[in-house]
Amino acid sequence: MSTQVKTKVSVPAARDGIERRKKRRVLTFGITGVALLILIILSAAIGQYSLAPAEVIQGFFARFGLAAPLDDPLDTATLWNIRLPRIALGVLVGAALAVAGAIMQAVFSNPLAEPGIIGVSSGAAVGASSAIVFFPFALGGYAVPLAAFITGGIAAFVVYVLSLHDGKTEPLTLVLTGIAVTAVCTALTSIATYIAPSTARDQIVFWQMGSLNAATWDQVWIVGSVVAIALVGALLISRRLDILALGEKAAGHVGINVQLLRGTAIVLATLLTAMAVSYAGVIAFVGLIVPHIMRLALGPLNRYLIPASLLGGALLITGSDLVARTIVNFQDLPIGIFTALVGGPIFFVLLRRNLHGGRRRS
Numbered sequence: 001m002s003t004q005v006k007t008k009v010s011v012p013a014a015r016d017g018i019e020r021r022k023k024r025r026v027l028t029f030g031i032t033g034v035a036l037l038i039l040i041i042l043s044a045a046i047g048q049y050s051l052a053p054a055e056v057i058q059g060f061f062a063r064f065g066l067a068a069p070l071d072d073p074l075d076t077a078t079l080w081n082i083r084l085p086r087i088a089l090g091v092l093v094g095a096a097l098a099v100a101g102a103i104m105q106a107v108f109s110n111p112l113a114e115p116g117i118i119g120v121s122s123g124a125a126v127g128a129s130s131a132i133v134f135f136p137f138a139l140g141g142y143a144v145p146l147a148a149f150i151t152g153g154i155a156a157f158v159v160y161v162l163s164l165h166d167g168k169t170e171p172l173t174l175v176l177t178g179i180a181v182t183a184v185c186t187a188l189t190s191i192a193t194y195i196a197p198s199t200a201r202d203q204i205v206f207w208q209m210g211s212l213n214a215a216t217w218d219q220v221w222i223v224g225s226v227v228a229i230a231l232v233g234a235l236l237i238s239r240r241l242d243i244l245a246l247g248e249k250a251a252g253h254v255g256i257n258v259q260l261l262r263g264t265a266i267v268l269a270t271l272l273t274a275m276a277v278s279y280a281g282v283i284a285f286v287g288l289i290v291p292h293i294m295r296l297a298l299g300p301l302n303r304y305l306i307p308a309s310l311l312g313g314a315l316l317i318t319g320s321d322l323v324a325r326t327i328v329n330f331q332d333l334p335i336g337i338f339t340a341l342v343g344g345p346i347f348f349v350l351l352r353r354n355l356h357g358g359r360r361r362s
Helices: 001-044 053-062 074-108 120-134 143-162 171-195 198-209 217-236 239-245 248-255 258-280 286-297 302-325 335-361
Strands: none
Touching: 001 053, 001 074, 001 286, 053 074, 074 171, 074 217, 074 239, 074 258, 074 286, 074 302, 120 171, 120 198, 120 258, 143 171, 143 258, 171 198, 171 335, 198 335, 217 239, 217 258, 217 302, 239 248, 239 258, 239 302, 248 258, 258 302, 286 302, 286 335, 302 335
16 A cells, blocks of 8 residues: 555656756756847947947848848948957857857766866967967968867867877876876967967967957868867767766666777767867866856756756856957957856865765765
């Protein structure tokens, strides 16, 4: 009799829990999506040359023949040649960094992991600083982002190869190897900064703090093509990452090749991070904070966490860039300043929360 009562009580309770989780997901995605859309419109409108939000919407639809053109050609030029490329690049960069962070946290089973843990950002800094010093104008101005992308990928590859033991990698070994490679890359970047002329030195320092200044549609298409492929790959492996969270043995028992999955995830995170960093510079805390916050709202399932992190990262970078270029008149401040100001305190709170949680469990 008691078993029947427990069953009758537990089934409705389980259904209520499922419904609550569904509502929370819909609410989270809805609020984040609407907030991102509003922020994009505001970012396109606000600046040294201001536009009305209605003009932004009209100018956007006019491009596709769905509305009358704006009266002032300068408004159209400002919107399509300056504001929208920068916003689009910021959306891609934020989405890439946040999704890369969600992937790394799943691979390492650690909510405090982030893309820089495998040396991508520090490796990209080596290429960017070297290109700025030795050949800044080569390849039509694309030498710096290309060098950053290549060296960021090389650094991650070196970390992965050096962490192999008997054909396998362990999360702890990857972390420790990443720390060592990051230290070497930081030293190489410091050497390049030291020998650089004063103008190049300023450019290196500014690049390391992150910026979307001088974004173009060509950059948007280049970054967007690589990021789109990597994002699709991340969504395709999201369910297997959920199984990996149960442990390597459990994942192996259901037929998942753990080493192949881990290697694929690292490649995707490397592509996303390297492409974002190569054009926007080093922007800290996005890949760490956004997935963690979304996990608190949605739970640990990566099939929901990855697209939510995409929206959250785009929202954070769009907001940070808006503040960076408007808080001081006629100044374009680095985005990394504001992501660090937001991310640093949040990271401290999350760290204390995890420490207290661990003590309670023990």
